[in-house]
Each structure stands twice: as C-alpha cells, then as structure tokens.
Amino acid sequence: MPEVIDRTSKPSERGDKSERGDKSKYKRILLKLSGEALTGEQEFGIDPKVLDRMALEIGQLVGIGVQVGIVVGGGNLFRGAALHAAGMDRVTGDHMGMLATVMNALAMRDALERSNIRSRVMSAIPMSGVVEHYDRRSAIRYLTSGDVVIFSAGTGNPFFTTDSAACLRGIEIDANVVVKATKVDGVYDKDPVKYPDAIKYESLSYDEVLDQKLGVMDLTAICLVRDHDMPVRVFDMTKPGALLNLVVGGREGTLID
Ligand SMILES: Nc1ncnc2c1ncn2[C@@H]1O[C@H](COP(=O)(O)OP(=O)(O)O)[C@@H](O)[C@H]1O
Numbered sequence: 161m162p163e164v165i166d167r168t169s170k171p172s173e174r175g176d177k178s179e180r181g182d183k184s185k186y187k188r189i190l191l192k193l194s195g196e197a198l199t200g201e202q203e204f205g206i207d208p209k210v211l212d213r214m215a216l217e218i219g220q221l222v223g224i225g226v227q228v229g230i231v232v233g234g235g236n237l238f239r240g241a242a243l244h245a246a247g248m249d250r251v252t253g254d255h256m257g258m259l260a261t262v263m264n265a266l267a268m269r270d271a272l273e274r275s276n277i278r279s280r281v282m283s284a285i286p287m288s289g290v291v292e293h294y295d296r297r298s299a300i301r302y303l304t305s306g307d308v309v310i311f312s313a314g315t316g317n318p319f320f321t322t323d324s325a326a327c328l329r330g331i332e333i334d335a336n337v338v339v340k341a342t343k344v345d346g347v348y349d350k351d352p353v354k355y356p357d358a359i360k361y362e363s364l365s366y367d368e369v370l371d372q373k374l375g376v377m378d379l380t381a382i383c384l385v386r387d388h389d390m391p392v393r394v395f396d397m398t399k400p401g402a403l404l405n406l407v408v409g410g411r412e413g414t415l416i417d
C-alpha cells in the first residue's frame with residue numbers, strides 16, 4: 161500500500177466559498193474522462209459496460225443537483241504523438257485524435273440517454289448534422305437547465321491534449337472544480353504505475369506539480385489552471401462511488417490548488 165503525504169488541505173476549492181448544489185460541495189463540475197478509461201477490460205475501443213457504469217455515476221451527480229460538463233479523451237482510439245512516431249504527419253495525427261474524442265463523446269451520450277440522463281455533445285470542430293458546434297453561452301444555458309454537456313474535439317487545435325481542453329472548458333464554464341478521472345487514485349511523487357514505492361500526495365500546489373514535473377497531467381494544462389485559480393482533483397474512476405463521494409466533500413484522490 162503506497163504511503164500518503166497528508167498536507168492540510170487549503171479551503172480554496174471554489175465549492176467552499178461559492179454557490180453549491182443542495183447536497184453537494186460543488187454546483188458545477190468539469191469531469192475529464194480519459195479515453196483509455198473507456199476501454200475497460202478490452203484491448204481497444206469502447207467497453208459498453210464501462211460506459212453504463214459511468215452513466216450511472218454521472219446520473220447520481222445530476223440527481224443531487226450538480227451541473228456536469230464532461231471533456232472526453234481519445235487515447236483509446238488515436239493519439240497524435242503515437243501516430244507521428246509511426247511516421248504520420250503530426251497535425252494529421254492530432255486531427256485524428258480529436259475526431260476520436262467525438263466518437264467517444266457520441267458513445268457517452270448514448271449511454272447517458274439510455275439511462276434517461278439528458279445530455280448534449282458539443283464539438284470544438286464544426287461537424288454539422290452530427291453534433292453542435294461549441295458555443296460557451298449555449299453550453300452554460302444547457303448546464304443551467306440540468307443537461308449534461310459533453311465537450312468533444314479537445315480544444316480544436318493540434319499540439320494540445322484533452323487535459324488542456326478540460327482545464328480550458330472548466331475555466332470557461334466557470335466550474336467550481338476540474339475533476340480528472342484516471343486509473344490511479346491521485347498524484348504521486350513519481351508515476352505509481354512504474355514505481356510501486358511512489359508516495360501519494362493528499363494535496364499539492366500548482367507550482368509543486370510544475371517544479372517536480374509530475375506527469376499526471378500535462379504541464380500546459382497545469383499552467384492554465386494555475387493562472388486562473390481553478391482547482392483540480394485527480395481521482396480513481398475505477399473505484400465505484402468515488403465520484404459521488406468526492407462531489408459531496410469526501411477525501412478522494414489528490415487536490416491540486
Ligand atoms: N506523478 C504521478 N502521479 C500520478 N500518476 C502519474 C504520475 N506520473 C505519471 N502518471 C501517470 O499518469 C496517468 C494518468 O494520466 P491519464 O491522462 O489518465 O493517462 P494517459 O496520459 O495515459 O491518457 C496515470 O495512469 C499514471 O500512470
């Protein structure tokens with residue numbers, strides 16, 4: 161069992177000092193789902209069982225009045241950097257990666273709607289007839305009316321990641337927190353997948369992540385949240401109930417603020 165560095169949490173998550181949902185610590189969250197999380201037990205693609213479980217957990221948040229924006233990754237299908245390493249033009253690879261996020265978003269919307277959770281997909285790249293083009297004011301209107309909004313196609317630009325897109329959209333929609341769902345249960349002093357003796361942080365500052373180059377999120381994304389004072393919580397999406405627990409104020413994962 162890895163050690164935990166237990167620093168006293170600063171009461172600076174926006175949910176502590178601004179409006180909240182009734183039972184929730186937060187009124188509006190931006191949830192980042194990595195593409196790989198959608199693969200589940202499979203080797204490639206999207207596991208419908210994982211989507212159904214995520215829909216259930218997201219439905220629990222909607223049920224207690226939390227407004228949920230989602231940025232979904234595409235790494236389960238394509239990553240620009242990997243395609244480039246195999247010989248493809250980088251920008252073309254990134255375009256394929258962004259299109260992959262749209263496919264994941266459509267699958268996520270389908271799962272949410274099968275669970276009777278109203279949801280919409282918006283894309284940073286115009287895709288008339290398939291999904292709506294991203295528009296911040298419309299997104300906020302949908303969120304306010306209780307719809308889950310899935311933001312796809314990342315930032316719409318090559319050389320970025322969906323972590324950066326999550327931080328960008330989180331800031332734009334004035335979320336209380338960006339919640340990064342991943343396969344590890346927080347931020348460690350080194351990659352816990354590679355180093356079993358890695359030590360987990362309870363909380364740490366943006367500058368500590370940057371100075372130590374902690375790889376849980378890309379550093380462009382961390383600079384963005386630091387400059388806009390947006391807290392980020394990293395937690396383990398494979399742990400049932402963790403998302404709801406975090407949103408009602410439980411100690412899950414690691415807080416970066
Ligand atoms: N210091 C660290 N703390 C936690 N996870 C880390 C750290 N450094 C690297 N990682 C890796 O970052 C991954 C989380 O990022 P994520 O975006 O979900 O995955 P990926 O980059 O593969 O899409 C974890 O699976 C973990 O292996």
Ligand SMILES: O=c1ccn([C@@H]2O[C@H](COP(=O)(O)OP(=O)(O)O)[C@@H](O)[C@H]2O)c(=O)[nH]1
Pocket residue numbers: 193194195196232233234235236238239240241253254255256257258260261313314315316317318319320321322323325
């Ligand atoms: O703003 C963005 C977001 C994503 N991507 C591309 O889309 C791929 C999939 O996104 P990401 O790797 O962030 O997905 P995740 O790791 O979350 O599954 C990336 O590798 C990039 O090639 C991009 O070009 N611009």
